[in-house]
Amino acid sequence: MPDATRYHMTPDEFRVHGHALVDWIARYWERVEEYPVLSTVEPGRIRDQLPATAPDEGEPFDRMMADVRRIILPGITHWQSPSFFGFFPANVSGPSVLGELLSAGLGVQGMLWATSPACTELETHVLDWLVDMLDLPGKFKSTTAGGGVIQDTASSATLCALLAARERASGSQANQAGARRSLIVYTSSQAHSSVEKAVMIAGIGRDNLRLIETDEHYAMRPDALDTAVERDRRAGLAPCFVSATVGTTSSNAIDPLGPIGAICQRYGLWLHVDAAMSGTAALCPEFRFIHDGLEHADSYCFNPHKWMFTNFDCDCFWVADRAVLIRSLSVMREYLDNEPTRSGAVFDYRDWHVPLGRRFRALKLWFVIRHYGVKGLQHHVREHVRLAQEFAGWVEADDRLELVVKPPLNLVCFRHRDGDDATRALLDGLNATGKLYMTHTKLDDRFTIRFSVGGTLTERRHVEQAWELIRAACEQSP
Amino acid sequence: MPDATRYHMTPDEFRVHGHALVDWIARYWERVEEYPVLSTVEPGRIRDQLPATAPDEGEPFDRMMADVRRIILPGITHWQSPSFFGFFPANVSGPSVLGELLSAGLGVQGMLWATSPACTELETHVLDWLVDMLDLPGKFKSTTAGGGVIQDTASSATLCALLAARERASGSQANQAGARRSLIVYTSSQAHSSVEKAVMIAGIGRDNLRLIETDEHYAMRPDALDTAVERDRRAGLAPCFVSATVGTTSSNAIDPLGPIGAICQRYGLWLHVDAAMSGTAALCPEFRFIHDGLEHADSYCFNPHKWMFTNFDCDCFWVADRAVLIRSLSVMREYLDNEPTRSGAVFDYRDWHVPLGRRFRALKLWFVIRHYGVKGLQHHVREHVRLAQEFAGWVEADDRLELVVKPPLNLVCFRHRDGDDATRALLDGLNATGKLYMTHTKLDDRFTIRFSVGGTLTERRHVEQAWELIRAACEQSP
Numbered sequence: 001m002p003d004a005t006r007y008h009m010t011p012d013e014f015r016v017h018g019h020a021l022v023d024w025i026a027r028y029w030e031r032v033e034e035y036p037v038l039s040t041v042e043p044g045r046i047r048d049q050l051p052a053t054a055p056d057e058g059e060p061f062d063r064m065m066a067d068v069r070r071i072i073l074p075g076i077t078h079w080q081s082p083s084f085f086g087f088f089p090a091n092v093s094g095p096s097v098l099g100e101l102l103s104a105g106l107g108v109q110g111m112l113w114a115t116s117p118a119c120t121e122l123e124t125h126v127l128d129w130l131v132d133m134l135d136l137p138g139k140f141k142s143t144t145a146g147g148g149v150i151q152d153t154a155s156s157a158t159l160c161a162l163l164a165a166r167e168r169a170s171g172s173q174a175n176q177a178g179a180r181r182s183l184i185v186y187t188s189s190q191a192h193s194s195v196e197k198a199v200m201i202a203g204i205g206r207d208n209l210r211l212i213e214t215d216e217h218y219a220m221r222p223d224a225l226d227t228a229v230e231r232d233r234r235a236g237l238a239p240c241f242v243s244a245t246v247g248t249t250s251s252n253a254i255d256p257l258g259p260i261g262a263i264c265q266r267y268g269l270w271l272h273v274d275a276a277m278s279g280t281a282a283l284c285p286e287f288r289f290i291h292d293g294l295e296h297a298d299s300y301c302f303n304p305h306k307w308m309f310t311n312f313d314c315d316c317f318w319v320a321d322r323a324v325l326i327r328s329l330s331v332m333r334e335y336l337d338n339e340p341t342r343s344g345a346v347f348d349y350r351d352w353h354v355p356l357g358r359r360f361r362a363l364k365l366w367f368v369i370r371h372y373g374v375k376g377l378q379h380h381v382r383e384h385v386r387l388a389q390e391f392a393g394w395v396e397a398d399d400r401l402e403l404v405v406k407p408p409l410n411l412v413c414f415r416h417r418d419g420d421d422a423t424r425a426l427l428d429g430l431n432a433t434g435k436l437y438m439t440h441t442k443l444d445d446r447f448t449i450r451f452s453v454g455g456t457l458t459e460r461r462h463v464e465q466a467w468e469l470i471r472a473a474c475e476q477s478p
Numbered sequence: 479m480p481d482a483t484r485y486h487m488t489p490d491e492f493r494v495h496g497h498a499l500v501d502w503i504a505r506y507w508e509r510v511e512e513y514p515v516l517s518t519v520e521p522g523r524i525r526d527q528l529p530a531t532a533p534d535e536g537e538p539f540d541r542m543m544a545d546v547r548r549i550i551l552p553g554i555t556h557w558q559s560p561s562f563f564g565f566f567p568a569n570v571s572g573p574s575v576l577g578e579l580l581s582a583g584l585g586v587q588g589m590l591w592a593t594s595p596a597c598t599e600l601e602t603h604v605l606d607w608l609v610d611m612l613d614l615p616g617k618f619k620s621t622t623a624g625g626g627v628i629q630d631t632a633s634s635a636t637l638c639a640l641l642a643a644r645e646r647a648s649g650s651q652a653n654q655a656g657a658r659r660s661l662i663v664y665t666s667s668q669a670h671s672s673v674e675k676a677v678m679i680a681g682i683g684r685d686n687l688r689l690i691e692t693d694e695h696y697a698m699r700p701d702a703l704d705t706a707v708e709r710d711r712r713a714g715l716a717p718c719f720v721s722a723t724v725g726t727t728s729s730n731a732i733d734p735l736g737p738i739g740a741i742c743q744r745y746g747l748w749l750h751v752d753a754a755m756s757g758t759a760a761l762c763p764e765f766r767f768i769h770d771g772l773e774h775a776d777s778y779c780f781n782p783h784k785w786m787f788t789n790f791d792c793d794c795f796w797v798a799d800r801a802v803l804i805r806s807l808s809v810m811r812e813y814l815d816n817e818p819t820r821s822g823a824v825f826d827y828r829d830w831h832v833p834l835g836r837r838f839r840a841l842k843l844w845f846v847i848r849h850y851g852v853k854g855l856q857h858h859v860r861e862h863v864r865l866a867q868e869f870a871g872w873v874e875a876d877d878r879l880e881l882v883v884k885p886p887l888n889l890v891c892f893r894h895r896d897g898d899d900a901t902r903a904l905l906d907g908l909n910a911t912g913k914l915y916m917t918h919t920k921l922d923d924r925f926t927i928r929f930s931v932g933g934t935l936t937e938r939r940h941v942e943q944a945w946e947l948i949r950a951a952c953e954q955s956p
Contacts, residue, residue, distance in 0.1 A: 007854030008934060009572030011504035018504070021576050022496030025583030026489035039595050043823040046599035054607040058851035061573065068580070075596025080585045087813070092585035094487030095539065098499050100582040102546070104789045105503035107558045107570035117517050118553025121524035129532040152630060153833035163679060179657050179681025193809040194834060201641060201832065203657025203681020249813055311582045312837045331671040334920040335565070335727055335928070345521040354679065354832060355631035356672060359790045366542070373536035376485030442812040450813070456486060
């Protein structure tokens, strides 16, 4: 073998280790429900088991996998466990993982159309498919003035939406002269931390972020938004951007897009809609009420990497006016110049987000959609919602527990009627068993357990088992 | 089989398709040099072959792979081809792809330490390893006040460095009140587009970006930097941030970090060092001259996803003062609250970059370092530099061509002596053969071909063949 390849893993070695790893992953999925869901290692425990310096000589692959089993797995919180009901689902699937593998193997860069045309065109195409699949407004399609792009996360999508809004509101002066301090951003007090983070990053400042109060369902109050915008206008400030949430992180509240959109139209504000987890529900016609009023939106995102069987990262982000987004993020350099770009006939996705480089993420999304088909995806979404609703019914019927809100979809929020200490003790005790994992939030300043259903492997029996554990823990509590 | 899993790919199906895909990738690597390097499809050609709507019913995996072969591959520019000499390498390797596969299969979220401790601790640990491997300043280690984190790209790392600098320069007021318009950013006229993009995103504005002139090697002139900073200070502005480049994109120029660092110290400016491609060279002691003066830096990044056999994305980013970085990006919410975070004993990497969610990217980096060992990595870096230097010698000895700069490492810039038209014709003609791929830049406003060596599969014979093609094309040109 020539010198130059002496240290590389050969294709034949890759075949051997690759097959073994594929089997390892399949076995992991088969057995994942046997692991304690929440890792219980102490801080520093993983690092303590690792050598202080990198090896000078290469090591056999089997030794790495032995360390994965021995050192890494005990430090894993098993997001793929069917009894993981924390945060939000991050449900992976076979076709998605294979799409990620293919993307890694091809190792192409999609920063420009020209650097791998298929990487760009498949992405544009699949995002057009999704506009139909979720029944989103047609203006988000690439065949109009809009278009979609895959971002890593909804945080980045929200940032890009804000930058485009800043660009539009500043008459293209923001990139040149810097952010005006008078731009004002609105979101609900229940909105995700990413809105505040975007406001910080974009140089607008938290002082210019208005957290609009919410109604009894924790959804943004349009009248409060209207009042706030009016107040800021009278004060000579420049209302610019509203981020509405379809399915808040805490309680899955759905902001009323119709009335909010009408306010945005009246005052010329950019409306961004963050449907990170819940957008997937719109695959099913009966859940499309969550998008009522979406025709007012300038931009929209949801995360197939949460609830659509696509491994992280994969946030789908659409804008109605791609020109303003591109203007807000484009920087040209000679080394990026090429004929297709000059022709204007292609999308260069580097101008649609923060990073320059990008991998071929559309492959996994394409594989997932084709493997399941729209019907298969709908089936599983319906099943998750049905399980969550059934669970909510059990909570409601139990006189020791309180259902905090009627769950619109797949997230159930509940408390112990004996107060915060009892609720916290219930949660901590259950999580410590390792038999399930739930997380918490505060609603009306009261400690609240979140039960989120959406795992690929989650079946009725896992939800039943979770309920049985919760019920039993309530029995035992003093 | 229960209803709930009816549409999922079963573990056994995953085994079958996974084995086949592993074999497919191994075969792709074995045959990749037979493909035309640059895709020649016309805009729209890929999309034309795809159905207008998503399938309602699921499809067998084999049909997807058939479409990959038939539709996708002709639209791929083969970055893994041994005759890919364009842009920069994006060299993947077996251990890296397997690490990515394992990460996808585990499907964990690393946003907080608590959401999978191993995901955070392995990352911190491997980035500490790399401080030693590249002989970076000890202040970047997590065991001091510093620390490292994996970002998607150097663009994002530069943005985060700028945000931290903005935070420090504003006495923590930027996030609250918005970016001050008087903050001034410096980089060389040869620096990457990402600096300008970061300045736009952070709301500082291009008006406040100074592109410092370069010397005959296209490296930043410290005297010009000094003059610019002085001028801005006298004008009542607030010099804040310098981004120096170790290995510019156009010509691999190395900014002199010592003198630049001294200026930064004198005026209290944040020094960020972007060594995206070239940082890898510092694995070899004989190339560590590129980092002379790095002890002055507040932050530093390089991309294992370029030249260190790690598939995209994997940018390693270090700061000397992690507290200020975290302060610039941290937003707390109840649903993120947990005991380890409150204890202060752990890193929550969500506060070290733009996104909230993050995947387990340290696995692939760990696998690569352990598979090759430091010696193996050094061997291949040396080989790439040796091949590029040899190629540069051939160019220099040819009287039809001009070597534009003496290449410090693995990137060779050259032109046809007959001028821009001849150089462009040479490049276009060669790329059209599909037998190799090079890209271009402009240096001193003259069209220049870049020949970048660093592919995993690139051996001496591929560089020789490229030279033979170039030589023959020069013969044929009028």
